[in-house]
Amino acid sequence: MDEETRYEAVSSRDARFDGEFFFGVRTTGIYCRPSCPAVTPRRKNVTFFPTAAAAQGHGFRACRRCRPDAVPGSAAWDVRADVVGRAMRMIGDGVVDREGVPGLAGRLGYSARQVQRQLTAELGAGPIALARAQRAHTARLLLQTTGLPITEIAFASGFASVRQFNDTIRRIYARTPSELRTESGAGPRTGPSTGTGARTALAAGVPLRLAHRGPYAAREVFDLLAAEALPHVEEVLGTPGARTYRRTLRLPYGTGVASVDETAAGPWLEARIHLTDLRDLTTAVQRLRRLFDLDADPYAVAERLGAGPALADRVAARPGVRSPGAADPEEFALRTLLGPEEAARLVLTHGTALDTACGSLTHLFPEPAALTGHPFAGPLATALTTGALRLDAGADRDEAEQALRAVPGMTAARAALVRMRALGDPDAAPAGSPVDGPGAEAWRPWRSYALRYLEAVPASSA
Incomplete structure (x- = not known):
């Protein structure tokens, strides 16, 4: 997209592009998602950024109305197989927090300098800045949904020190952690500085809204998960339309149990995660996002798959069919x-x-x-x-x-x-499947989604 097309998306508050790019307003010092409900700024005052971290790196603060840090991730990282796409998936999984930039670079097979240069050139931010933006989002989530003491939230979010945590929150949100917590509507929270607060938060679990882009065909996802559910590890409770998927998770620092509801009240899935160690929250969230394919771009999928007669009726009948991944x-x-x-x-x-x-x-x-x-x-x-x-x-x-x-x-x-x-490839074509062959070339790079439409959506549904 060129900048004029991006500005048109901002002017029309087009939610299809949330997470695909961000825009900063120089007169206010605030950055937003494209669908922000605020008055559209003048074109001359707008600067575009490929990531939230890039906007933050240029001194912009997150908008309080549209919360740009909470948008779905860019679908590009799932499609791309190059070093930038792979790096973004690994940063999302918490590799930088656990292993640092050298660990990320080693996994990618590049030097730390090469990874820094490539990410900065394309995304406007290096791996540390990208990881910091993710930590800030995790911190805001914990501040506004749990009773954990602020000191414990700092380390649970992946920050190396309380000072670094406080400085980052002030810079990104223009509020102190305490002010951010009070703003959630739950009022100020009190509790012991250690021990009891953490145990209470762990027992209650962390409530989440897992955002997605565009329509989401939850029925087909939950049908597949119910058919595959492995006893003692997974289960699907309830009746179609009102089901809950639950499973255990092995995570870097401990274990977890996650639950996700089929019924959605907005552009998100309601979830709750119980963890033995809150440092695993970011990783657990990313694994659920991959399992439920929440960062997909259903508009791009529909445009390609709906263009030909073979799938046009199915795509029109069930917009938003996803290609589920794997939690492990x-x-x-x-x-x-x-x-x-x-x-x-x-x-x-x-x-x-x-x-x-x-x-x-x-x-x-x-x-x-x-x-x-x-x-x-x-x-x-x-x-x-x-x-x-x-x-x-x-x-x-x-x-x-x-x-x-x-x-x-x-x-x-x-x-x-x-x-x-397991690898979340949107263009996989299993041998012998309906998407394996020359006739399926027109469906690239979305053959995984084409297969889901062929398997999960009856031809007569239209």
Whole structure:
């Protein structure tokens, strides 16, 4: 998009572009999402930015009305397989917070200087600034939804010090953390400075609104998750239209149990996450976003898939069909290879039991290291354990698929399915599927979505 097209989107308050770019208003020092309801500023006063971090880096503060830090992520990061796209997915997963820029660069196979240069050149901000913007959003979420003491929120959000936390919040939101908390409408919160406050927040869980762009066909997503639900690890409760998906999560610092509701009251899905360590909040949120494909661009998908007669009626009948990902890529790969019955058996024999069961959710899926001796899944588990095969958020999709195909029992179709779901590739084409062949070229780069339309939306639905 050129700048004039972006300004037209701002003038029409077009929510389709929320998260795809941001704009700053020089006369006010505030940056917004395109759909901000405020009076449209004059063109000469507007500056455009590819990321919130870039706007913050130029001294702009987040708008209080449209909360630009809470928009869906850009769909470009899921489509792109280059170093910038991979880096953005890994930053979203919290790699910079846990491993620093050297860790991010090492995973990408580049030097820290090269990663810094590429991200800054294209996105207007380096990895540290991008991670800081994400930490600030996590901090605001915790300030406004939990009773955690502010000191504990600082470290739970990934900040290295309370001073850094306070300075960042003031710079981005133009308020102190205490003022930001009071503004939430819940009033000032009080409580012990340590211990009890954290335990109370952990027990209550963190309520979330997982934003998405455009229409969201929740029924098809929940149908798929219900059909795949693995006992003791996942469950879907309720009746169609009012279901809740729940699952256990293995996270970098601890464990979690997440629940997501099918019914939506706005452009988001209601969720709640219970964590044993709040430092895992950012990672847990990103994994749910990938599982529910919340950063997709349904408008771009509909424009491409609806252009031909093969899918036009289905796309028109069910706008917003998503291509679900996986909450745990390694788990998904192992389950794909093992099949549902053997996977369910291994949960009880090799999975890790939760300290406290949550209804029927009692276990985490086994870690790959626990399955290296399995007669069938052993080679795949070994490759995952040694790092010969990487399925993390920034993995190279082509390299991962090649490594998967070398695993005994992992057929080309299974490897492509893992690529589609575990690696979130929007253009995967499993061998032998309706999107595998010359006739499906017109659906690129959205063949994963074409497959979901063919599988989940009956031709007669239109």
